[in-house]
Amino acid sequence: MKLNDKIDKANPFKVPEGYFDSLTDRTMAAIREEESRNEAGQLQGQVPGQAPEQAAGQAPLRKEKRIVTLRPFLALAAAIIGFAVIAAVTVRLIGTGQAPAGYEPGSSLYADLAFEEVDAFVIENELSASEPVSAEMTEEEISSEAIIDYLMTEGIELIDIYELL
């Protein structure tokens, strides 16, 4: 069945009467409410004695950027301490290495590579000892449609496939 043959483009979705006529007013009211909430949240963090900018009643919308600045010295100190902690942890991790079970601590990074070479060697040997690929499979032609369908079942979207081409 072709899409255009049987089903016209009638819209089954309905909207309340007057929805679009009042959309702009309701949206601007929602924006004001959102701004009031944000201001109330910021007011709680303000130093007592600072005059709130918001007037009573329906506040006019403001498009000013509020920048909350930290005290410079505290911010700098926090950044230095944070960096030092991260650097110390990183150096310690590299120094001891991510050792597999039974591995002696204090060994160098290069010893890890030896384990990786062993793993790679084992995998290669397992593959070479496996059953040979059937000649029938190598001769089977897979259509591009089947490939696309398979990729899509794996969660890859068609747009992404074609973007890569």
Next chain:
Amino acid sequence: MSHFTEDDIRATLATDAEKAFRMIIDTYGSKLYWHIRRLVITHEDADDALQNTFINAWKNIFSFRFDSSLLTWLWSISTNESLTLIRKRERQSTVSLDDVEAVLSGSAEGSTWFDGDAAEVKLQNAILRLPEKQRIVFNMKYFDDMTYEDMSSVTGTSVGALKASYHHAVKKIEHLLKDN
């Protein structure tokens, strides 16, 4: 609702932000609503996502450099809001939401704002089975009659990829409709 050109909106934004934003809602509100509604199905969710779209846009309007069109920018925000809402709804649901009936029965409004015959329900169910991006492309082409160039503009995806996606979506939907 009146419609304004992007140049008019941009000129007004320089002197009266609130007035300019009202012009934006007047011009793009309906189009964005239907884009959202076809994705989220229920009116209440569409209204929520639309409001969030405009709140998000208001917060960022002065950092928007007009390097793309306003519609492209708003379309992107509204798509993200819709997909965020859908994912949140699916996480909170105890049943699978892969057909219209499931979505409507799980909502407060039920089928109050949905009035489709059996064929239209089948079509909407088939559309719901498409991957997210493909569903968006199908809706834009089939229901909104957008040109591939306009779709490319709002999605940032190439015309070729969009054509392929739409072609595949149509085939998949026809297959699903035939099976049902």
